[in-house]
Amino acid sequence: MRTFPWAILVALAWAIRPAYARPPAGATPPSATTAAEIKAGAAPAAGADSKAAAPVVPAPAPPESPLVAPPDTDQRMDSGLEKLRSGDFKNAAAIFYDVYRKLPLIDSRRDQASYHLAVCLANLGLTQAAVEHYLEIVSGRRSPELMDSALTALKPMYEQRLVGEGRFVEGVLYGTQFTGLSPEVADFVETLQGLTDIRHRFFKWGRARLELLAQSNRPHSFSARYALAVEKIARHEDDAAAKDLNAIVESKANLPFEVRNQARLALGRIFYEKKQYEDAWRMYRSIDSPLPLQDVVMVERAWDRVASGEQQRALGLLVGLEAPVFHTVFAPERYLIRGIALRRICQYRAAHLATNAFRAHYRDVLEKIKNRASLRDDPTIRSWAVEGTPSLRAASRIQGILTREKGALDVVADKPLRAHMETIYTSALTTTNRAIERDIADAVDKVADELLRIDEQMSLVDYEMGAGLFKSGEGNALGAPKSIDIPQGTDEVYFKFDGEYWSDELADFSVLATDRCVR
C-alpha cells in the first residue's frame, strides 16, 4: 500500500535543502538587503517574489553618508577592543557601532568595526543582528582579511539553524568565489556551493565539486558523500547509493552525527523499498537524532513493522507518536497505519474505530477542503503546513528567534545602536514573514492533498474490513481471545503504559492486541 517516491524526494530535499520555493538562479532573494542597504533605505532587492503579500516596512531615513573618517577613529576602535576583551559587550557594541556609522563605506575599518560589533551582539544574545553584520562583511567583499573570520563565525550559527538558508546560501555564498579560507571553512563553503549547483540543476558542476570534496576524510567530506549518494538514489542507482551510505554509517571517523543519521535514514528507506524489513528496522533503530526530529522516523518505523508483520510493534510506535514532544507533528498517516495494522490482525472493529477517529479528528478540515474554503488563514492548517515543510519550518524558527530577540532589545542602552537594532529586526522580521507568506500557499495545498489521500485510503481500509467480515461470516472476532503472556525473568522488562511518557520508551511501545485471524 505504501509507495516511496516521496521518501527519495524528502532525502534529496534534505541534501539540497531547502529546494522548494527558491527564487530562480541568479535572482537576489528578497532578504538579501544588507544592513547597509537598510540603513540607506534601499528598496527590497530585485527578484523579490511577486506573490509576496506582506508589506515592506519602509526603511528609516538614511543618515548622511560620511565622506571622511573622524580623526579619533583608531582611538575609538582601540577603546572598543579594550572593552570587548574585558567582556564589557554592551559598551563595546555602542563604541563599535559609533565607529561603524561614522566611517565611509570605502574605509576598511568600517568592516572591522562591523565584525567586532557582530561579536559583541552575538555575546549579548542578539544573534540575528550579529548574523546581519557578518553577512554584510561577507557580501560586501571589501575586506578579504575578514572573510574567513566572518564565515568562521557564521558556520556554527548556520549549523545551529540561526541563519536563514536563502539569505546566506543563495544570497551570499552561492554567487561568490572565496580565496584564502581556512580548510574547514573552505570545505563548508564548497559543500554548500556544490549542493546549490545541484539544486539549480547544474548537476555536472555540483557533482564535480562534491566528488572532489568527498575524496578527503574531513567532516564535510561526509556531507558531500551523503549528497552524492542521495543523488544516486534520485537516479535510481539504489545499490550504488546503498554502498556509499553504508560506508558513511559504518565509518569510524568523527563525522557530524546529523550526517550519519541522515545516511541511516536513507539506507533504511532503500532496505524498505527492497523489502528487507529487518535490515531497514535495524537502520531505523540506530538513528539517534534528538527526539523532536524523530517524527518521520517513527512513522517509517511503524510502516516497516506493518510490512514485516509485527503489527503490535507498529501499533506501539503509534502510541509513541502521541507523546507531547510530537504534538505539533502533522501525521494523519498514523491513523492509516493503525487501521491497516489492526485489520491485519483481524481486529476489525478496532480498525473501523481508527477510521472513525481519523474522520473525527480531521472532520472540520476535511469539510473545508471539500467545500473549497480558504485554508491559508486556518491556524491549525498553517501550523501543519509549516511543520511539514522544511523551508517553512526553518523560516518559522528564525521568525521566532527574531521576535524573541527583538523583545529583548532593552539590553541595548545606547540610543543610536538601539535604533539600528530596531531597524535590523523590523526589516528581518518583515522579510521572514514575507518568505513564509510566499511559500505557505503551496505548503497548505500539500497538507490538503495529504489529508485527502489519507481519507481515501481510510475508506479503502474500511471497505477491506467489510470484505473481511463478510468472508468470515460473522461480525465478531474470529480467533478466541487469549491471555497475554508476559514473560518473567527475561532480559526484557515490561513497563505497563499508564499515560505517562518517558522519552526513552517512545520507540519501544507494543500494543498487546490479540491476533484474531485464523491462520
Next chain:
Amino acid sequence: MIHRGLRRLIPIVTLGLMTAVGRTAYADSDEDADEVATYAIQRRLFRVGLELNGGAGILPINAFDKGFTASGSVTWHFNSVLAWEIAQGSYVFAQLDTGLKKQLMENFAVQPTELATPLFLGSSNLVFTPFYGKLAGMNRSVNHVEVFFPVGLAMARYDNPGQWQEGIDLGLGLRWFLDSHLSARLDARDFLLTPGIKEFSLTNELLFAVGLSVAFGGAER
C-alpha cells in the same frame, strides 16, 4: 530486642512480595485492540550474572553495643528475577559501647550477667527481584534501580559466651545501577537465630549495609 526489628521488617517484605505479584494482563474479548494493554518493552540496560559485593554495615539493634561490620557476598543470578546468594558474610570489626552498662551500674548498681555480642554473621539466600524501574533525577537523568528480597539460612558466631547460632534471615535490598558492571547496594537484613533446639531462645539481629557490587557475565549488551 528480639522481636522489634522483625516486626518492622516482615510487613515490609510481605507487602513488597504481595505487590509484586500483580495480575496477568488479559485481552478481554469485548475490548477493542486500541484499548488493550500497552507496554513499553525494553531490553534491560543492566544484567547481572555473577555478582561480587563488598561493603560496610552496622548492627544497630543491640542496646549495649553497636557493631560495625565489613560485609561481602557472592551471588549468582539465574535470571533477572531469581538469584542465589551463595554466601554472604559480615565480620564485626568494631563494637561501639553505648554506655548503657555504665548507666545501669551507676544508676541502679546492676550489670548484665551475660552480654552476647555477634562476631560474625553469615547466610546463604535465594534472592527474589520483582521490582525493576527507572527514576528521573531532577528531570535531568534516568537512574535504574531494583528492589530485591533475600530469604535463606543463616548462622552467626557470638562472643560471651562464645557459640554458634543458626537460623534464617530475610531482608530487603535496593540496588542502584551505576553502569553495566557496577552498582551500589543498600541492604537491610534480619537474622533470626537460635543456639539450638534444646536450649531454644531466639536472637534477632538487624543488619544495615551499604556496598558496591561488581557484576560479571550476564547477557552482556
